[in-house]
Amino acid sequence: xxxxxxxxxxxxxxxxxxxxxxxxxxxxxxxxxxxxxxxxxxxxxxxxxxxxxxxxxxxxxxxxxxxxxxxxxxxxxxxxxxxxxxxxxxxxxxxxxxxxxxxxxxxxxxxxxxxxxxxxxxxxxxxxxxxxxxxxxxxxxxxxxxxxxxxxxxxxxxxxxxxxxxxxxxxxxxxxxxxxxxxxxxxxxxxxxxxxxxxxxxxxxxxxxxxxxxxxxxxxxxxxxxxxxxxxxxxxxxxxxxxxxxxxxxxxxxxxxxxxxxxxxxxxxxxxxxxxxxxxxxxxxxxxxxxxxxxxxxxxxxxxxxxxxxxxxxxxxxxxxxxxxxxxxxxxxxxxxxxxxxxxxxxxxxxxxxxxxxxxxxxxxxxxxxxxxxxxxxxxxxxxxxxxxxxxxxxxxxxxxxxxxxxxxxxxxxxxxxxxxxxxxxxxxxxxxxxxxxxxxxxxxxxxxxxxxxxxxxxxxxxxxxxxxxxxxxxxx
Amino acid sequence: xxxxxxxxxxxxxxxxxxxxxxxxxxxxxxxxxxxxxxxxxxxxxxxxxxxxxxxxxxxxxxxxxxxxxxxxxxxxxxxxxxxxxxxxxxxxxxxxxxxxxxxxxxxxxxxxxxxxxxxxxxxxxxxxxxxxxxxxxxxxxxxxxxxxxxxxxxxxxxxxxxxxxxxxxxxxxxxxxxxxxxxxxxxxxxxxxxxxxxxxxxxxxxxxxxxxxxxxxxxxxxxxxxxxxxxxxxxxxxxxxxxxxxxxxxxxxxxxxxxxxxxxxxxxxxxxxxxxxxxxxxxxxxxxxxxxxxxxxxxxxxxxxxxxxxxxxxxxxxxxxxxxxxxxxxxxxxxxxxxxxxxxxxxxxxxxxxxxxxxxxxxxxxxxxxxxxxxxxxxxxxxxxxxxxxxxxxxxxxxxxxxxxxxxxxxxxxxxxxxxxxxxxxxxxxxxxxxxxxxxxxxxxxxxxxxxxxxxxxxxxxxxxxxxxxxxxxxxx
Numbered sequence: 001x002x003x004x005x006x007x008x009x010x011x012x013x014x015x016x017x018x019x020x021x022x023x024x025x026x027x028x029x030x031x032x033x034x035x036x037x038x039x040x041x042x043x044x045x046x047x048x049x050x051x052x053x054x055x056x057x058x059x060x061x062x063x064x065x066x067x068x069x070x071x072x073x074x075x076x077x078x079x080x081x082x083x084x085x086x087x088x089x090x091x092x093x094x095x096x097x098x099x100x101x102x103x104x105x106x107x108x109x110x111x112x113x114x115x116x117x118x119x120x121x122x123x124x125x126x127x128x129x130x131x132x133x134x135x136x137x138x139x140x141x142x143x144x145x146x147x148x149x150x151x152x153x154x155x156x157x158x159x160x161x162x163x164x165x166x167x168x169x170x171x172x173x174x175x176x177x178x179x180x181x182x183x184x185x186x187x188x189x190x191x192x193x194x195x196x197x198x199x200x201x202x203x204x205x206x207x208x209x210x211x212x213x214x215x216x217x218x219x220x221x222x223x224x225x226x227x228x229x230x231x232x233x234x235x236x237x238x239x240x241x242x243x244x245x246x247x248x249x250x251x252x253x254x255x256x257x258x259x260x261x262x263x264x265x266x267x268x269x270x271x272x273x274x275x276x277x278x279x280x281x282x283x284x285x286x287x288x289x290x291x292x293x294x295x296x297x298x299x300x301x302x303x304x305x306x307x308x309x310x311x312x313x314x315x316x317x318x319x320x321x322x323x324x325x326x327x328x329x330x331x332x333x334x335x336x337x338x339x340x341x342x343x344x345x346x347x348x349x350x351x352x353x354x355x356x357x358x359x360x361x362x363x364x365x366x367x368x369x370x371x372x373x374x375x376x377x378x379x380x381x382x383x384x385x386x387x388x389x390x391x392x393x394x395x396x397x398x399x400x401x402x403x404x405x406x407x408x409x410x411x412x413x414x415x416x417x418x419x420x421x422x423x424x425x426x427x428x429x430x431x432x433x434x435x436x437x438x439x440x441x442x443x444x445x446x447x448x449x450x451x452x453x454x455x456x457x458x459x460x461x462x463x464x465x466x467x468x469x470x471x472x473x474x475x476x477x
Numbered sequence: 478x479x480x481x482x483x484x485x486x487x488x489x490x491x492x493x494x495x496x497x498x499x500x501x502x503x504x505x506x507x508x509x510x511x512x513x514x515x516x517x518x519x520x521x522x523x524x525x526x527x528x529x530x531x532x533x534x535x536x537x538x539x540x541x542x543x544x545x546x547x548x549x550x551x552x553x554x555x556x557x558x559x560x561x562x563x564x565x566x567x568x569x570x571x572x573x574x575x576x577x578x579x580x581x582x583x584x585x586x587x588x589x590x591x592x593x594x595x596x597x598x599x600x601x602x603x604x605x606x607x608x609x610x611x612x613x614x615x616x617x618x619x620x621x622x623x624x625x626x627x628x629x630x631x632x633x634x635x636x637x638x639x640x641x642x643x644x645x646x647x648x649x650x651x652x653x654x655x656x657x658x659x660x661x662x663x664x665x666x667x668x669x670x671x672x673x674x675x676x677x678x679x680x681x682x683x684x685x686x687x688x689x690x691x692x693x694x695x696x697x698x699x700x701x702x703x704x705x706x707x708x709x710x711x712x713x714x715x716x717x718x719x720x721x722x723x724x725x726x727x728x729x730x731x732x733x734x735x736x737x738x739x740x741x742x743x744x745x746x747x748x749x750x751x752x753x754x755x756x757x758x759x760x761x762x763x764x765x766x767x768x769x770x771x772x773x774x775x776x777x778x779x780x781x782x783x784x785x786x787x788x789x790x791x792x793x794x795x796x797x798x799x800x801x802x803x804x805x806x807x808x809x810x811x812x813x814x815x816x817x818x819x820x821x822x823x824x825x826x827x828x829x830x831x832x833x834x835x836x837x838x839x840x841x842x843x844x845x846x847x848x849x850x851x852x853x854x855x856x857x858x859x860x861x862x863x864x865x866x867x868x869x870x871x872x873x874x875x876x877x878x879x880x881x882x883x884x885x886x887x888x889x890x891x892x893x894x895x896x897x898x899x900x901x902x903x904x905x906x907x908x909x910x911x912x913x914x915x916x917x918x919x920x921x922x923x924x925x926x927x928x929x930x931x932x933x934x935x936x937x938x939x940x941x942x943x944x945x946x947x948x949x950x951x952x953x954x
Binding site for chain 1: 480482484486589591592593594595597600601604605608612613614615616617618619651652654655658662666667680683684687689787791792793794795811812814815816817818820821822823824
C-alpha cells in the first residue's frame with residue numbers, strides 16, 4: 001500500500017522520518033481512517049531500526065492527533081483526521097468573496113470591507129499629485145526593498161504600535177499573502193518544519209506546503225497559543241518558523257495575553273527559531289485592553305512582522321510591509337526580487353503621502369466608527385443562543401462559533417447558502433483535522449442593517465437542523 | 478571532502494543521481510577546479526554500483542561541461558566551471574539599473590527604457606477614467622485569474638502575433654518575473670530538472686533553483702537553441718520545462734528560425750515536457766524577417782507563454798500575462814493565489830482601456846521610431862571593430878559582444894565604470910560556466926546622442942587593455 005524509506009545519513013532523527021512519512025500517507029489518504037498500524041516490533045524489523053524508534057514515532061503521531069491508541073488492541077488512524085481538502089476554489093471564494101455573491105446575499109464570509117468604505121476620494125487626489133510630481137519615474141522599477149521615503153514613513157506610522165525601527169529593516173511587499181510567500185521562500189526548504197496555530201489561515205499553510213514544509217499544529221487557547229504544547233513540540237521538532245496572528249486571530253478572533261506574548265518570544269529565543277506575526281487588523285480594537293503587536297515585545301529580534309494594508313485600507317493597493325530581523329533583511333529582499341522584482345511605484349508613492357500627511361488617521365476614525373456599530377450589533381445578536389457558543393473578541397472582524405448538539409457546520413453552511421446567507425465552515429481553518437462543529441462569521445462586508453435578518457435566518461436554520469437531528473433518532477416503539 | 482549517497486528505491490536512475498551530486502559539489506566549490514575524479518572502478522566499488530553506472534555519470538558530466546577527460550590520465554573538473562556567483566546585488570543593479578547610476582553615466586546596462594519614453598500622459602487620463610467609473614471596486618480584490626474584461630482584451634491584443642486563444646487560458650500576473658515564479662511554483666518540485674538556454678536570464682535560474690530544481694544548460698546557436706544537444710539531453714533527463722526566449726533573446730539578441738521553433742515544439746511533444754516562452758520585446762522587430770512568438774506555432778498546447786508589459790510599455794504597471802496550456806490553467810491560478818492573491822485592479826482596469834481602445838498602437842509607433850534610431854546608431858558604431866565580434870540582432874534591446882584576444886570582460890567592465898560607462902559582463906548569464914569574454918550592451922536607456930561618446934570610450938579602453946596585455950608578454954631579450 002505504501003512505501004517507507006529511511007535514510008540513516010540524514011540529519012533528521014529516524015523517528016521523525018518515520019513520523020513524517022506516516023503523516024504524509026495519512027493526510028493524502030493512502031492510509032485510511034481507522035487503519036490499524038503495524039505492531040512496533042514488526043515495523044522496527046522491517047525498517048531495520050530499534051523498537052524505541054518506532055515507539056517514539058507512534059507517540060508523535062498520537063501527540064499530533066493522527067492516531068489513537070486502544071489499550072490491548074493497537075494503534076489506529078484517527079477517524080477525524082483530514083484526508084480530503086475542501087476544493088481550493090471553495091476556499092478562495094469564501095475567504096475573499098470572490099464568488100459572485102448574488103446581490104441579495106447576506107455576506108458573513110468576506111474578510112475585506114465593502115468597497116463603499118474605501119478611502120477612494122483621498123486616493124484619487126493623491127495619485128494625481130504623484131503623477132504630476134514624478135511623471136514617468138512613478139512607473140520605473142522601484143528599489144526591491146521598497147521606495148525609500150515610503151519605508152521611512154512606515155517607520156513613523158508604526159510608532160503608534162510602540163514598534164521602533166530603522167527603515168533598513170522594512171521590506172515593502174504587495175500585500176500580506178506575498179509577505180507570507182516571501183518569508184517562505186527565504187526560510188523554508190523542502191522537508192523543513194513549520195508550526196502553526198490550530199485553527200489558522202489556510203493560505204498560509206498552502207504557502208508553506210508549496211515549499212515542501214511539514215506542518216505541525218499547536219492548539220490555540222482563549223489567551224493565545226498553548227505554551228506547554230508549544231514547548232513540548234519545540235523540544236522534538238526544530239521548526240524554521242512559528243506562524244501566528246497574535247491580535248484578533250483569523251478565524252477565532254482570539255488575542256494573546258501579554259504574558260503569552262512574552263513567553264512566546266522567550267521560547268523562540270530559547271529554541272532558536274523565528275515567529276512570523278501576521279497583522280491585518282490591529283487597528284480595530286474595540287476593548288479597553290491594550291493589544292500591541294508581538295513585534296513591540298521583540299527584545300531578541302526573533303519576530304518577522306508582516307503588516308497588510310488590505311483589510312483596513314484597501315485590498316487593491318496591493319501593499320504591505322515586513323519588519324525584518326536584522327540578519328534576514330537581505331534574504332527577504334532576494335526572495336522579493338525572485339517573486340516579482342518590486343512593488344508598484346505609483347502605489348508606494350501614493351501611500352507614502354497618505355501616511356506622511358496623516359490622512360490615514362481620518363480614514364481610521366471613520367472606518368472604526370462604522371465597524372464598531374457592526375461589531376456591537378453582532379455581539380448583541382449572537383448573545384445567549386442555545387445552538388452555539390461564541391467567544392466575543394476584543395476587536396477585529398471575526399466571530400468564531402462552536403455549534404452545540406452535534407450540529408454539522410457543513411450542513412449549516414449549505415442550508416445557509418440556499419437561504420442567501422454566506423458563512424465560512426470551520427473545517428478549512430484546520431490543517432489536518434476534520435472539523436464539523438465551528439463556523440466563522442465576519443462582518444467586514446455586512447452592513448449593520450442586514451445583520452439582523454442574516455442572524456435570524458441562521459437561527460431558523462439551526463433550529464431546523466437541531467429538530468431534524470433529534471427527530472431522526474427517536475426510536476419507534 | 479564530500480559525501481555521496483545513492484538511493485536505489487528512487488525513480489531517478491543511479492547514474493543521474495551520481496551526476497547530480499557531482500554537479501552540486503562542483504558548483505558549490507566543494508570539488509575544486511582541476512580536481513581529478515576517482516577512477517571508475519574505485520567509485521563504483523565505493524557506491525556499490527556497476528562500472529557502467531559510473532561511466533554514464535562521467536559521460537554526462539563531460540557532456541555538460543563539468544569535467545574534461547584526458548586520455549591516459551583521467552577525468553578532471555573543468556577549469557572554467559563557475560564556482561562563485563557575482564554577488565546578487567551586482568546582478569540586480571546591472572539588470573534593472575537599480576544602482577544610482579551617476580547622472581553623467583552612459584547607461585548600456587539597463588533593460589528598461591528611460592522614463593521619459595513612458596506613456597504617462599495617456600495613463601493619467603485613463604486612471605482617472607477608471608476611478609470615476611469604478612470607484613472603490615477598482616480597489617477590491619480582483620479575480621485571481623485576472624479582471625475578466627482585461628483578459629478578453631488581451632485575447633484581442635495578441636491576435637497581432639497570430640495567437641488565437643480563449644480568455645479562459647489567460648492568467649494575469651504582476652510582471653514577467655512573477656510569471657516565471659508562478660510557473661515555477663506550479664510545476665517545479667524539489668529535485669526536478671529544468672533546461673535553459675546558455676546564456677540566459679539569471680533571475681529565471683534563481684527562481685527555478687529556489688524551488689530546488691537542477692539546471693541543465695543547452696547551447697544557443699545563431700538560429701536558436703541547439704536542437705541536437707537538446708534532444709540528446711531530453712533522452713537522458715526528464716525536464717519539467719524548457720525555459721526559452723525565442724525572440725530577441727536576453728542577453729544575445731538571437732531569434733530562433735521558424736524551423737527551430739517548429740522542431741522545438743515537436744520535441745516538447747515527443748518527450749512530454751513544456752516550453753516556457755518568455756517574451757518581453759517581440760514588438761521591436763527592425764528587420765524584414767517575421768518573428769512570431771513560439772506560442773503561435775503551438776499545435777500541441779505545450780507552450781507556456783509569458784508576456785511582460787514592463788519593457789515595451791512601463792515597468793511600474795507591474796502587469797503581464799501567461800497564456801496557459803488548457804490543463805495547467807488551474808495550477809497557475811492556484812500558484813498565483815498563493816503568491817499574492819491577485820494583481821492590482823486599478824492597473825488591470827486601466828490597461829484594459831489602453832488595449833481595447835487601441836491607445837497602445839500610438840505608443841508603439843512612437844516608441845519603435847525612437848528605438849529604431851538607437852538601434853541603427855548602435856549597429857553603425859559597433860561595426861568593423863577589431864576588438865570584438867558582434868552579432869547584429871533583428872530587433873530587441875541587446876547587442877552581445879564576443880571579445881577578441883583574450884580581453885577580460887570583467888576588466889573591461891571595471892574600467893568602463895571608472896570612465897562612467899556602464900555595461901554588463903557576460904558571466905552573469907551563464908548558470909555554471911565561467912565566462913570572461915562576452916559583454917551585453919543594451920540601448921534601452923541610452924539616448925542616441927550619448928552612444929557615440931560611450932562606444933568611443935569603450936574602444937579606448939579596449940585598446941588600452943589590448944596593448945597592456947600584449948606588452949606584458951613581450952619577452953625581454
